[in-house]
Amino acid sequence: MLVTALNRIQTPAAVVDRARMQRNIERMQLRMNDLGVKFRPHVKTAKSIEVARAQRAAGSRGVTVSTLAEAEYFFADGVTDILYAVGISPSKLPRALDLIRRGCALKIITDNRESAQAIAKFGREAATRFEVLIEIDTDGHRSGVQPEQQELLRVAHALHDGGMRLAGVLTHAGSSYGCDSPEQLVSMAEQERAGCVLAAERLRAAGLPCAEVSVGSTPTALSAERLEGVTEVRAGVYVFFDLVMCNVGVCTADDIALSVLTTVTGHQSEKGWAIVDAGWMAMSRDHGTQSQKKDYGYGQVCSADGTVIPGYVMSSANQEHGVLAYQPQMDPDIARRFPIDTQLRILPNHACATAAQFSEYCVIDEDGCLATWERLRGW
């Protein structure tokens, strides 16, 4: 029934398995409830109103966004508690102000004095007290001020003394994507927690307010053994999961809720290749598993009903062509296994990147019934 329904879909298409998504949402929310923290999902993975509603129904509180376009999109759906978790450039402040003036409880972040001073100046001139979190660097992978640095207090004072609301501290242990054992994951989660809590304690010891201690990434959220001192956790990719997360060890292929539906268009039998109509335009150029313990090329091949076909991956891709092959040796019978016009599904390396290639999701449930969910793009 499902496969018959998919036959009416033009390929390539982004398919969401609703039951798997729901299971992923509940798994994370239950963990957060057990750990006694608020959960604020990062909606940058799905960028979908319906996905965010399912997260809210399960108990999440507010959303995390990666662009102001997302903030505007989710605010228009009635979400008011929004954290824009990318260091804001002063040139984006007028757009943030507009959201706040329309009733959005938008929180912004920064990690440096220049921006903090610009926020305070702009806020005072607009008679608006921006809620600002300071971004903390707990793993050296990207932006943020380190918890021990003197700069932390300087940024905090620039905001607080400048009349803004110093709302707390925030960190994201993106290095957790490089872990591949439970021990590493537990250790990274503790490093993320401890670093962010230390920053909060330093602010409080200096007499500064710091209500929120916000941490998170999918691997650390699913691995943390304790979250003392943390008030909220953020995570995004868990909602769909992907092959990178399989390699990290926080899900299995059967948890992956996003796949790309594709159709076989040709073969190069002597090379063991089947050609499909999903290339990198559909899968994205993400090779995230290349540096991990198992390299899936551009993705894992599944039958149209979503069952993994072990050993078959998308080994290379052009813009609108994907090459499927068996690994490590070649399959001389691939043309018989995957005849012309066969529909297949490809599990992605990185759900955030693959989802971003599409404007909508084709949503399937156990009955094979279909719905279409819109997806936001742009900035």
Add this chain to the structure above:
Amino acid sequence: MLVTALNRIQTPAAVVDRARMQRNIERMQLRMNDLGVKFRPHVKTAKSIEVARAQRAAGSRGVTVSTLAEAEYFFADGVTDILYAVGISPSKLPRALDLIRRGCALKIITDNRESAQAIAKFGREAATRFEVLIEIDTDGHRSGVQPEQQELLRVAHALHDGGMRLAGVLTHAGSSYGCDSPEQLVSMAEQERAGCVLAAERLRAAGLPCAEVSVGSTPTALSAERLEGVTEVRAGVYVFFDLVMCNVGVCTADDIALSVLTTVTGHQSEKGWAIVDAGWMAMSRDHGTQSQKKDYGYGQVCSADGTVIPGYVMSSANQEHGVLAYQPQMDPDIARRFPIDTQLRILPNHACATAAQFSEYCVIDEDGCLATWERLRGW
């Protein structure tokens, strides 16, 4: 004036330098005129009505597309001569038929008997004579039947005897992207030409029609010394060029017409990093230069006016964060060189992939005046 105008643009944004684009269009068209062949641009790079109009004004004839959505989009703008240059799956034939019935002179391609038979059967049942080209594999990089194979004649007979219009042969030497010397490029162009002409001659010797001999890729189109036997050339990325094409040797950085405008949001001075608001969501995940003679990471840094700043590249990227760094050694003064809120432009590795991340282009000319050009996405 230009830089002042860009200051009003929300970043990240895809910027097109109109003068460079026009120069690239004229360079290619003049070459094709000199070589005495029709030029059919591949519109998959820009997916823009305005870009295709500029190509047409310079003398191009018809368009090449990579999706049926592009065919529908350009047909709606009055383009009737359209070549869909990806092997068609039988399930897409109803959509192709709809275009033909509405007056589009759509040409489709295939490289195998099963599809050829399905095309002929569907065409006869719909009382429509599909125009079909056979895809030829001249470099082993992807799909196509090899010119010497017996299969070529079988595919041709399935179409011709099945009542379809065997319109010709087509090849794309995608391996040319791996070349990096003039000698390799000339040799690859000749290999592409000779293989496709051989396929045409074999069809004609068997009494089959073969009016069109269509070849092309940007590197081979710009390197071919002779095109005897070829009737038309296709190329796409030349319209914008990119860093991969610089490494191949068919353009310079000053020819690159597409860049991503971005804003500095932070620094990690002790690592020599500047953080900008263009990550892989803006640049794409394409690392095309990684395997070439010069690796630009995620792109080459330029000032807001488009001048290359030698040595500075986007060395890594997250979804909405790009990390800029000097290479090979680190620049401890990067925070002073690129202060908070500085606008920069990043030249892309692969214009097709980077452009695909955006819904519109911000078009600039010498006067700094701005226009917005829509861009198609989806299938």
